Amino acid sequence: MRRTEIKQILHSDKADFEVKVNGWVRTFRNNQFIALNDGSTLSTLQVVVDREQLDESTLKRITTGACISATGKVVESQGRGQKYEVVADSLVILGDSDAESYPLQPKKHSLEFLREIAHLRFRTNTFGAVFRIRHHVAYAIHKFFNDRGFFYMHSPIITGSDAEGAGEMFRVTALDLNDLPKSEDGAVDYSKDFFNKETNLTVSGQLEAELAALALSKVYTFGPTFRAENSNTSRHLAEFWMIEPEVAFNDLDDNMDLAEDMLKYVINFVLEQSDEDLTFLENRLLEEEKNKPQNLRSPMALKEKLQFCVSNEFQRLTYTEAINILRNSKPNKKGKFQFPIEGYGADLQSEHERYLVEKHFKKPVILTDYPKEIKAFYMRMNEDEKTVRAMDILFPGIGEIVGGSQREERLDKLTKRMDEMDIPQHEMDWFLDTRRYGTCIHSGFGLGFERLVLFVTGMTNIRDVIPFPRYPGNAEF
Numbered sequence: 237m238r239r240t241e242i243k244q245i246l247h248s249d250k251a252d253f254e255v256k257v258n259g260w261v262r263t264f265r266n267n268q269f270i271a272l273n274d275g276s277t278l279s280t281l282q283v284v285v286d287r288e289q290l291d292e293s294t295l296k297r298i299t300t301g302a303c304i305s306a307t308g309k310v311v312e313s314q315g316r317g318q319k320y321e322v323v324a325d326s327l328v329i330l331g332d333s334d335a336e337s338y339p340l341q342p343k344k345h346s347l348e349f350l351r352e353i354a355h356l357r358f359r360t361n362t363f364g365a366v367f368r369i370r371h372h373v374a375y376a377i378h379k380f381f382n383d384r385g386f387f388y389m390h391s392p393i394i395t396g397s398d399a400e401g402a403g404e405m406f407r408v409t410a411l412d413l414n415d416l417p418k419s420e421d422g423a424v425d426y427s428k429d430f431f432n433k434e435t436n437l438t439v440s441g442q443l444e445a446e447l448a449a450l451a452l453s454k455v456y457t458f459g460p461t462f463r464a465e466n467s468n469t470s471r472h473l474a475e476f477w478m479i480e481p482e483v484a485f486n487d488l489d490d491n492m493d494l495a496e497d498m499l500k501y502v503i504n505f506v507l508e509q510s511d512e513d514l515t516f517l518e519n520r521l522l523e524e525e526k527n528k529p530q531n532l533r534s535p536m537a538l539k540e541k542l543q544f545c546v547s548n549e550f551q552r553l554t555y556t557e558a559i560n561i562l563r564n565s566k567p568n569k570k571g572k573f574q575f576p577i578e579g580y581g582a583d584l585q586s587e588h589e590r591y592l593v594e595k596h597f598k599k600p601v602i603l604t605d606y607p608k609e610i611k612a613f614y615m616r617m618n619e620d621e622k623t624v625r626a627m628d629i630l631f632p633g634i635g636e637i638v639g640g641s642q643r644e645e646r647l648d649k650l651t652k653r654m655d656e657m658d659i660p661q662h663e664m665d666w667f668l669d670t671r672r673y674g675t676c677i678h679s680g681f682g683l684g685f686e687r688l689v690l691f692v693t694g695m696t697n698i699r700d701v702i703p704f705p706r707y708p709g710n711a712e713f
């Protein structure tokens with residue numbers, strides 16, 4: 237007999253059929269009622285065993301965490317809380333779990349503790365819900381782009397270029413670190429390394445995506461990216477996934493429309509697809525915030541927040557307009573910002589971004605036209621020669637979720653900017669070729685996948701929305 241998934245049983249429109257179910261025991265009550273979970277859905281299935289029929293030794297092995305297989309009949313449940321249950325007529329222990337030493341006891345564990353046992357946290361309701369939703373978010377992103385005629389492009393993970401011009405990178409080498417080849421001046425001789433040059437893990441697939449966009453018109457990447465910055469925050473990972481669409485003939489307005497449409501599409505998809513998991517996470521958040529003072533609680537419940545986000549236009553304004561709002565804001569005047577806003581040119585800190593989104597506009601915000609000094613070399617220069625056609629999308633509770641721009645497609649302007657920023661042109665000749673041969677207006681952006689999953693699940697730490705987080709001091713599993 238083939239196994240039936242618990243989701244299928246619970247969603248069935250009739251009872252009275254034979255099934256085989258496999259899964260992990262959550263709890264076992266009165267030597268009779270097993271709460272069984274197989275991950276197909278949040279809910280557990282109640283499996284009722286006949287303690288007269290089962291031998292004592294098998295009964296003892298039905299412990300929290302054990303993997304079992306049961307066959308029996310699906311019947312309408314007499315108990316509260318579930319429509320159907322399975323009355324087992326046979327039960328096999330597939331994998332024992334020692335009740336004493338099993339780290340996941342049937343009680344509430346803190347997220348910090350669960351992070352330490354990330355290999356087992358998939359088995360909790362919270363992480364089951366988070367990782368099912370993570371899947372749906374990824375699927376929705378691919379579907380969104382596919383339905384609009386985009387091509388999924390695989391950008392390299394090992395690269396010799398530093399896309400952002402200033403990123404801190406993880407080096408990739410096959411050299412023996414205890415016996416490094418040196419050139420005459422004492423520097424490490426990377427020409428002896430695997431690729432005959434210095435290489436690193438990519439910080440972004442953008443530059444390669446640009447090459448593809450200037451031929452296939454509409455492409456996107458969806459891959460892992462790596463940053464060796466020492467950011468120990470609830471919004472940063474050293475290894476995270478990024479989605480980077482790049483579109484020929486799009487200007488910045490088209491780029492903003494694309495990003496806003498995509499975010500709304502994905503959030504809507506999850507609202508439709510993951511109601512059970514979202515409801516669970518919504519209640520989890522309400523419970524967690526109960527002990528917080530009112531002003532630190534989320535202003536909306538999770539699903540209401542998501543709904544709000546899909547049904548309202550994002551607020552679009554320039555960096556300069558934002559600086560004026562921030563300069564005249566109460567927290568700035570009262571000295572409440574850790575980084576006071578004095579004038580034009582400052583890079584926005586997360587406290588500023590969150591003020592704009594959560595206090596001032598109370599909805600997602602797209603900031604455009606940043607000063608060139610605080611943005612990357614490839615962004616298109618505005619007429620004023622001071623600002624570039626950048627855009628950042630800021631989300632409530634998250635801050636920056638998307639960063640992008642219209643690209644500088646004019647060879648002379650691009651090389652001038654590279655010189656000003658000390659970016660060696662000869663190393664980027666391949667990139668400049670697109671501007672030499674058939675250049676055109678084009679735009680793109682990068683969406684931080686985990687930041688979006690963080691937003692959608694209502695979790696508070698980015699380390700809890702990726703299976704095995706990498707951050708300073710941690711590369712477990």
Ligand code: 4AD
Nearest residue numbers: 440442472473476480637638639640680681682684
């Ligand atoms: O703003 P960033 O650095 O932009 C780029 O990398 C561009 N090349 C994108 C493009 O135009 N194609 O990163 C893009 C997004 C950020 O908005 C943020 O959501 C996320 O990536 N991000 C991180 N997420 C988790 N941990 C980190 N350390 C992150 N750094 C950036």
Ligand code: MG
Nearest residue numbers: 628636638639
């Ligand atoms: Mg950015």
